[in-house]
Amino acid sequence: MTVKDILDAIQSPDSTPADFAAMPLPESYRAITVHKDETEMFAGMQTRDKDPRKSLHLDDVPVPELGPGEALVAVMASSVNYNSVWTSIFEPLSTFGFLERYGKVSELTKRHDLPYHVIGSDLAGVVLRTGPGVNAWKPGDEVVAHCLSVELESSDGHNDTMLDPEQRIWGFETNFGGLAEIALVKSNQLMPKPGHLSWEEAASPGLVNSTAYRQLVSRNGAGMKQGDNVLIWGASGGLGSYATQFALAGGATPVCVVSSPEKADICRAMGAEAVIDRTAEDYKFWKDEHNQDPREWKRFGKRIRELTGGEDVDIVFEHPGRETFGASVYVTRKGGTIVTCASTSGYNHEYDNRYLWMSLKRIIGSHFANYREAWEANRLIAKGKIHPTLSRVYSLEDTGQAAYDVHRNLHQGKVGVLCLAPEEGLGVRDHEKRAQHVDAINRFRNI
Numbered sequence: 001m002t003v004k005d006i007l008d009a010i011q012s013p014d015s016t017p018a019d020f021a022a023m024p025l026p027e028s029y030r031a032i033t034v035h036k037d038e039t040e041m042f043a044g045m046q047t048r049d050k051d052p053r054k055s056l057h058l059d060d061v062p063v064p065e066l067g068p069g070e071a072l073v074a075v076m077a078s079s080v081n082y083n084s085v086w087t088s089i090f091e092p093l094s095t096f097g098f099l100e101r102y103g104k105v106s107e108l109t110k111r112h113d114l115p116y117h118v119i120g121s122d123l124a125g126v127v128l129r130t131g132p133g134v135n136a137w138k139p140g141d142e143v144v145a146h147c148l149s150v151e152l153e154s155s156d157g158h159n160d161t162m163l164d165p166e167q168r169i170w171g172f173e174t175n176f177g178g179l180a181e182i183a184l185v186k187s188n189q190l191m192p193k194p195g196h197l198s199w200e201e202a203a204s205p206g207l208v209n210s211t212a213y214r215q216l217v218s219r220n221g222a223g224m225k226q227g228d229n230v231l232i233w234g235a236s237g238g239l240g241s242y243a244t245q246f247a248l249a250g251g252a253t254p255v256c257v258v259s260s261p262e263k264a265d266i267c268r269a270m271g272a273e274a275v276i277d278r279t280a281e282d283y284k285f286w287k288d289e290h291n292q293d294p295r296e297w298k299r300f301g302k303r304i305r306e307l308t309g310g311e312d313v314d315i316v317f318e319h320p321g322r323e324t325f326g327a328s329v330y331v332t333r334k335g336g337t338i339v340t341c342a343s344t345s346g347y348n349h350e351y352d353n354r355y356l357w358m359s360l361k362r363i364i365g366s367h368f369a370n371y372r373e374a375w376e377a378n379r380l381i382a383k384g385k386i387h388p389t390l391s392r393v394y395s396l397e398d399t400g401q402a403a404y405d406v407h408r409n410l411h412q413g414k415v416g417v418l419c420l421a422p423e424e425g426l427g428v429r430d431h432e433k434r435a436q437h438v439d440a441i442n443r444f445r446n447i
């Protein structure tokens with residue numbers, strides 16, 4: 001049995017769940033990996049110069065043993081997330097430390113502690129096998145997977161699964177991720193694949209859509225409400241393209257920040273009216289490596305007021321981090337919220353705390369999404385209320401190039417990867433619903 005036989009079964013309209021269940025598993029599969037003996041390969045280099053094409057490998061790896069509550073999934077498509085860029089440049093830490101730590105949890109988790117790391121935190125595909133105790137899913141089911149892996153043995157995570165002390169991001173802090181022909185997930189990561197989307201479209205929103213949902217919409221994040229002004233950094237990027245959609249769909253006003261006229265056009269095509277091109281307007285929030293320029297914060301704030309009819313923003317959707325955080329705190333409205341999930345440009349933030357406390361602002365930390373939030377975010381995709389923002393699709397062989405493009409900010413929206421799917425456009429089951437939304441689904445394509 002080879003992965004080719006699995007693909008044939010997936011593509012045959014006659015395959016039944018029993019056929020999938022009866023199919024022997026292959027011994028190995030192709031996967032995108034980083035290697036433990038290469039973690040120092042970029043030592044001494046600037047972040048920008050570390051090249052994912054050098055560190056990401058396409059390897060044949062053995063199919064992992066299936067444990068209780070788990071599923072093996074044939075991956076038709078996946079996507080590149082920034083966490084895969086971090087893994088590929090071994091920043092801020094090598095992910096092998098995460099695998100070693102996970103390997104110490106139990107006999108079963110030892111499987112994850114290997115000299116190679118199969119990466120990737122999104123997938124769309126077909127369930128091949130389920131482990132003991134899995135009843136909700138069966139071989140043959142078409143699924144997407146969110147990337148929250150929790151053990152749930154501590155009460156800390158019982159109200160909000162993100163608070164579990166053993167919370168991990170699958171394919172980043174665990175092995176056997178989605179940039180591969182086969183992936184291992186906990187079965188409670190599985191969700192129904194939206195029928196109106198192709199494999200690569202369905203695989204692309206998962207991580208960023210769920211994260212933006214918690215960060216902006218959920219009461220665990222900013223709890224956005226109708227009428228809010230929301231400043232969205234990187235509004236046509238991975239997270240930002242979903243934050244912009246959530247703001248518009250939720251009756252808020254996005255103020256989109258981007259870095260080129262093309263990206264500004266994408267935001268307008270999504271329905272945003274207030275757009276700032278940070279390159280054209282040339283904001284320099286830092287005078288030098290150590291000092292910010294509050295006059296630039298003010299110039300930025302004035303521009304926001306021009307666009308909103310004099311109002312300040314209720315919420316800032318933050319992720320660039322060091323470069324923008326001082327400005328973000330400054331421009332937030334009295335009583336408003338800065339919600340952050342990342343620090344792409346540096347994790348040691350500096351801001352003038354007087355503007356935070358005197359104006360009763362709040363900074364909220366947010367990370368991925370709990371089980372329920374991930375499910376709710378996927379439901380919005382399935383209902384056609386929020387759409388994938390897929391711009392370009394790469395082959396599994398070209399994942400290094402895809403990660404390079406994301407690292408260098410050369411992409412728009414989301415970048416997809418075909419794993420088992422032999423071409424784009426396959427896997428659509430609900431053509432009628434697709435026809436209703438096809439323009440929105442294709443909005444980011446080939447820009």
Ligand SMILES: C/C=C/C(=O)SCCNC(=O)CCNC(=O)[C@H](O)C(C)(C)COP(=O)(O)OP(=O)(O)OC[C@H]1O[C@@H](n2cnc3c(N)ncnc32)[C@H](O)[C@@H]1OP(=O)(O)O
Nearest residue numbers: 081082083086091092093121147169207211341342367368
């Ligand atoms: C969904 C997608 C998401 C993204 O893309 S996010 C972006 C990518 N992710 C990242 O950049 C984050 C990468 N991760 C990290 O940088 C690190 O992962 C953290 C900084 C988050 C954590 O650092 P660490 O060293 O791994 O863990 P510690 O929690 O600091 O634990 C180290 C030791 O310190 C002890 N400790 C923790 N808190 C305290 C405390 N408050 N007082 C005293 N000790 C403390 C612990 O217990 C432990 O100890 P012991 O080594 O013995 O086990």
Ligand SMILES: NC(=O)C1=CN([C@@H]2O[C@H](COP(=O)(O)OP(=O)(O)OC[C@H]3O[C@@H](n4cnc5c(N)ncnc54)[C@H](OP(=O)(O)O)[C@@H]3O)[C@@H](O)[C@H]2O)C=CC1
Nearest residue numbers: 082211234237238239258259320323341342344345367368
């Ligand atoms: N904690 C969590 O759960 C999650 C964290 N993340 C993290 O969030 C970050 C962004 O992820 P994602 O949106 O997928 O990445 P993308 O690269 O797709 O988008 C980020 C956008 O941010 C903008 N940007 C980048 N650097 C700067 C800067 N210095 N100043 C202002 N804007 C900047 C760029 O837009 P433009 O050039 O147009 O302004 C870019 O397109 C990453 O660090 C990632 O690891 C992502 C998902 C989940």
